[in-house]
Amino acid sequence: MAKLKYYQAFNRALREEMARDENVIVLGEDVGESGGIFAQTRGLHAEFGGLRVRDTPIAENGFVSAAVGAAMTGLRPVVEIGFEDFLTCCMDPLVNQAAKLRYMLGGQVTVPLTVYTFGSGGVNAGPQHSQSLGAWFAQVPGLKVVAPSTPRDTLGLFKSAIRDDNPVICLFAKRLIGSSGAVPEEGEDFTLPIGRAEVRREGNDVTIVAISTMVRAALVAAEDLAEQHGIEAEVIDVMSLSPLDAETVIASVKRSGKLAIVHEAHAPCGIGAEVIARVSEQAYGALKAPPLRITPPFAPSPFAPVLEKAYLPDAARICSEIQGKLSDGL
Amino acid sequence: MSKLTVEAARTMHRNMCRIRYFEEAASAKYKDGDLPGFIHLSIGQEACAAGVCATLKASDYITSTHRGHGHCLAKGGDAKRMMAELFAKQAGYSQGRGGSMHIADVSVGMLGANGIVGQSMPLGVGAALTAQVKDSGAVAVAFFGEGASGAGVAHEAMNMAALWRLPLVFFCEVNRYAELSPYETHVPLANVADRAPAYDMPGVTIDGGDAVAVFETMTEAVVRARGGQGPTLLEAKTYRWHGHYEGDPQRYKPEGETEAEMARDPICRLETVLNGSFGVDKAAIETVHRKEKAVIAAAVAFAEEADDPTPDGLTANVYAEGVGV
Numbered sequence: 001m002a003k004l005k006y007y008q009a010f011n012r013a014l015r016e017e018m019a020r021d022e023n024v025i026v027l028g029e030d031v032g033e034s035g036g037i038f039a040q041t042r043g044l045h046a047e048f049g050g051l052r053v054r055d056t057p058i059a060e061n062g063f064v065s066a067a068v069g070a071a072m073t074g075l076r077p078v079v080e081i082g083f084e085d086f087l088t089c090c091m092d093p094l095v096n097q098a099a100k101l102r103y104m105l106g107g108q109v110t111v112p113l114t115v116y117t118f119g120s121g122g123v124n125a126g127p128q129h130s131q132s133l134g135a136w137f138a139q140v141p142g143l144k145v146v147a148p149s150t151p152r153d154t155l156g157l158f159k160s161a162i163r164d165d166n167p168v169i170c171l172f173a174k175r176l177i178g179s180s181g182a183v184p185e186e187g188e189d190f191t192l193p194i195g196r197a198e199v200r201r202e203g204n205d206v207t208i209v210a211i212s213t214m215v216r217a218a219l220v221a222a223e224d225l226a227e228q229h230g231i232e233a234e235v236i237d238v239m240s241l242s243p244l245d246a247e248t249v250i251a252s253v254k255r256s257g258k259l260a261i262v263h264e265a266h267a268p269c270g271i272g273a274e275v276i277a278r279v280s281e282q283a284y285g286a287l288k289a290p291p292l293r294i295t296p297p298f299a300p301s302p303f304a305p306v307l308e309k310a311y312l313p314d315a316a317r318i319c320s321e322i323q324g325k326l327s328d329g330l
Numbered sequence: 331m332s333k334l335t336v337e338a339a340r341t342m343h344r345n346m347c348r349i350r351y352f353e354e355a356a357s358a359k360y361k362d363g364d365l366p367g368f369i370h371l372s373i374g375q376e377a378c379a380a381g382v383c384a385t386l387k388a389s390d391y392i393t394s395t396h397r398g399h400g401h402c403l404a405k406g407g408d409a410k411r412m413m414a415e416l417f418a419k420q421a422g423y424s425q426g427r428g429g430s431m432h433i434a435d436v437s438v439g440m441l442g443a444n445g446i447v448g449q450s451m452p453l454g455v456g457a458a459l460t461a462q463v464k465d466s467g468a469v470a471v472a473f474f475g476e477g478a479s480g481a482g483v484a485h486e487a488m489n490m491a492a493l494w495r496l497p498l499v500f501f502c503e504v505n506r507y508a509e510l511s512p513y514e515t516h517v518p519l520a521n522v523a524d525r526a527p528a529y530d531m532p533g534v535t536i537d538g539g540d541a542v543a544v545f546e547t548m549t550e551a552v553v554r555a556r557g558g559q560g561p562t563l564l565e566a567k568t569y570r571w572h573g574h575y576e577g578d579p580q581r582y583k584p585e586g587e588t589e590a591e592m593a594r595d596p597i598c599r600l601e602t603v604l605n606g607s608f609g610v611d612k613a614a615i616e617t618v619h620r621k622e623k624a625v626i627a628a629a630v631a632f633a634e635e636a637d638d639p640t641p642d643g644l645t646a647n648v649y650a651e652g653v654g655v
Contacts, residue, residue, distance in 0.1 A: 025463060051463055057493065062452045062486025069456020072441055073391060075463060077456075092483075096446050097453070104432040105442055106424030107647040141648045165650035 001182040007040045009151035009183055010116075010172065013158040014041065014078065016189070018048050021076060024162060025052045027063055028080025037082060038118065038177045060086055064115065065093035071113040071167075072101060078162055084119025084171060085131045098167040099142030114161045116170035120213050120264050121301045121312055123174050130301035130308075132212070132265035134171050138242035138274070144194055145241040147171040149215040151181040153239060156192030164194060171241075173213045197245035199252070203232035206326050207252040209275055211238055211263040214313060218262055221318035229323050231330050241271055246278035250286075253279050257288035258326045262313050267295040289326050294318055334542050336608040342384045342541045343604060343615070346376035346597050347622040349400040352409055353572075355626050356399070356416055356430075360576045364634075365416050369430040372400040374539075374571035377596035378503045379404040381544025382471055385552050391439045391457040391470040393450040396431050397503075397570075398443025401473055406438035409629035419636035426639040427647070439468075448481030450474050451500060455487045458496035458561075469497040469555040471548075477508025479522045488563065492529040495560035499551045502563070503538060505570035510582050523565035531561050538566025539596040542603055568596075 004012065018024045026044060032055035035042030045053040056063040060081055067077035081087055087094070098111050121130035137145045144166055148154040154172065161168035184190040200215060201222050210218035215237045222233040234252045238244065253259050259279055261272035272293040279291065294313045302308050353371040360369055372379065379400035383392070386405070394401040402412060407423070415422025416430050423434055434442035441457060444450050454472025461468040478484055479502060491498045502522045506513055519525065526533025532554070536543045544566055551562035569591040573580045580588075604610040 023464075025459075054494070057486070057489055059486035059489065061483045062455070062490055065449055065452030065483065066455040066459055066487070066490060069393065069441070069453035070459045070463075071456070072436075072453075073457045073460040075460050092446055092449060093452070097444075097449060101442065102650060103647045104424060104428040105434045105436065106422070106427055108423070108434060108436040109441075110650045112650075141645075144649075 002185050003180055004151045004183045006151050006154055006176045006179050007038050009155040010040050010158060011042060013155045014044060017159055017162040023074060023076045024078060025075055026078045027054050027056050027067055029056055029058055029082055031055060031080050060089035061092060064090035065097060067113055068093050068097045068111060071111045072109045076112045078114045081115060081117040083129050084117045084133055085128050087117060087133055095140050099140045103142060110165040111167050112165045113167040114170060116172060118172050118174045120173040120175055121308060124303060124305050124308055126303040127300035134241045135265055135270045137169050144168040146194055146239060147212045147241055148239060149212050149237055152183045153192060155183050156190050160191045160194050175213050195240045195243040195245055197236050197238045197248040199234060200237050201235040203234040204255050205232045205330050206258040206322055207234050207256045209236045209238060209249055209261045211271060213264060214262040217315045218318055220315035224319045225322060231327060249275055250279055250283045253283055254286045257286055259291040260294060260322055260326060262294040262318055264312060266298055267293045292321060292325050294321055334545055338384050338545060339604055339608055342380040343600050344618055345380040345404045347618055348625060349376045349379060349403050350597060351622050351626040352399060352403060355630050357576055366418055367429050368575050370397040370575055371572045372397050374591060375503055375505055375568045376400055377541035377544055378538050378566045378568055381541045382501055382548050384545055385548040388438055390468050391441055393441050393454040393472045394443040395450050395473055395475060396443060396445055398433050402433045402435060402440045405440040407435040407440055409625055410632040413629040413633040414636045417633040419633055420639040421636040448478040448483045451484050451487035454498055455491050455496060458498035461497050469552055471499045471501050473501050476502060476504040476513055476517055476522055480516050488529045491561040492531045497555040498561040499555055500561060500563045502565040504565055504567050507570060509574045521565055523563050526563040531563055533563040535565045538568030539594055539599060541596060541600045
């Protein structure tokens with residue numbers, strides 16, 4: 001296994017797919033010679049040229065829609081939206097166009113579009129640069145949504161997204177950009193299936209479902225729960241928000257009987273709510289305690305570091321909430 | 331100016347008649363309660379669709395608006411499958427999933443009517459981007475109306491197309507009303523095409539009721555696009571004889587305006603040219619009308635007899651299966 005940082009895994013995935021298929025193009029603000037704010041597209045312009053790696057004006061509505069038009073006519077565009085918050089500037093091409101064109105046109109087209117963006121908080125970026133909006137898109141038929149938490153998953157899921165014949169929104173996390181992890185060796189064509197969760201830590205006492213940045217926090221919390229309270233938590237990284245792998249969660253809850261979901265997005269109508277709904281529908285009798293959602297308060301993400309630290313869930317909060325609310329009988 | 335041939339003039343005339351009879355049939359069937367939903371008709375605007383598409387190849391692309399029946403027919407769409415879609419039947423182009431507002435035949439380069447005003451422009455940018463990246467030689471035409479010209483995405487699309495010198499023509503059909511609002515209430519300039527210099531591209535305003543003018547101006551824009559010289563903004567001043575939607579009482583139109591425009595019927599104007607410049611006699615012109623009426627009557631009969639879609643297909647084509655590469 002090689003070791004790569006998150007942004008390097010991202011870059012490798014894109015480079016491999018561009019080399020593999022000449023129909024793959026990259027569009028977005030600063031994706032060209034500059035290589036991007038996080039060095040995520042560094043070297044691609046030099047290797048594949050300006051025709052396929054194209055800087056755009058700051059016009060998300062326009063260039064995402066253009067990418068939809070290109071996807072309908074034979075290209076496989078990969079589009080960068082720098083910050084996840086800016087997805088709000090291209091809701092029409094994503095929700096009304098990309099998601100529906102195949103359906104509306106009776107299957108006459110495919111829309112193999114990949115939109116990737118950097119979201120989540122933890123870098124003091126304030127209310128308009130810290131959001132986690134994945135659940136919005138998980139409510140739209142026709143779209144797929146993934147949120148990888150490790151360099152390996154970034155490599156595997158991003159490559160699968162680019163190869164998928166459907167529009168896929170890839171939610172990367174700013175805070176994870178510099179994190180390192182093991183990945184398959186260069187030269188190995190590594191992909192991961194969209195729509196499958198993975199168990200990151202096994203345990204039979206409580207099931208913790210986590211998304212993106214919260215996976216690491218959940219794993220740290222699980223170790224603390226084991227050491228301090230003798231509670232063995234199973235940690236599941238959902239990886240794909242749509243389609244959602246409820247089966248992996250349900251199988252775990254059937255053993256543990258206790259469920260906590262932790263994500264940076266707000267609780268109402270979120271992925272946590274959906275996970276609880278699926279478990280309630282399909283494994284109601286397995287629950288031994290009310291399910292628990294661990295999320296930020298229903299407020300925008302604050303700028304002040306001291307406030308943002310209090311706002312975002314972390315390992316200590318996950319540990320104490322589970323110990324306090326789900327430990328009966330353990 | 332590029333010269334119009336008799337073949338091209340006849341093609342335009344046939345398509346204009348086909349569009350007229352298609353739209354009239356749709357209007358009548360809508361009035362009878364046979365067509366669900368909303369329909370937006372292009373009667374009076376036929377010279378635009380027919381003139382533009384007569385300059386294109388089957389491998390070229392068009393993107394269209396909510397008022398897209400004429401564009402689809404002129405690009406080579408099948409009247410039967412279109413009418414079946416308006417009737418919400420399984421035999422329709424979209425198996426009854428899209429309806430009038432999403433009429434499309436991708437096999438002839440018609441990428442779809444679209445229900446979101448303005449989006450035909452960046453979608454057209456995308457089709458032109460494909461042509462440029464693949465070096466296919468194709469061009470794209472983005473139809474839009476003056477109502478879309480005030481949308482932010484119109485600027486974004488024209489800016490990108492000019493910046494990247496894409497093989498694209500922006501074709502604005504100014505039919506005088508954006509939904510229920512007259513041109514003057516939402517466009518500050520006399521001509522939409524006057525905006526073209528801001529994007530460093532040519533802008534031309536023409537009489538959209540004159541099929542010959544549409545054909546000749548479009549021909550030059552297409553040559554320019556195909557030659558790698560970038561996009562053009564064409565504006566055709568036309569007129570919508572019917573309302574924004576069928577059933578629209580059109581109280582916003584001044585008295586006598588529609589009648590005055592109907593007296594300048596674009597089909598009659600092209601017939602004058604066919605007869606005067608190309609020697610096509612009245613009998614030949616009448617034959618076209620008779621044939622196209624029959625084409626549309628057959629389309630209506632086909633649509634009326636076609637089966638309804640069945641609910642077991644409610645989730646069909648939401649996702650493409652598997653991966654494409």
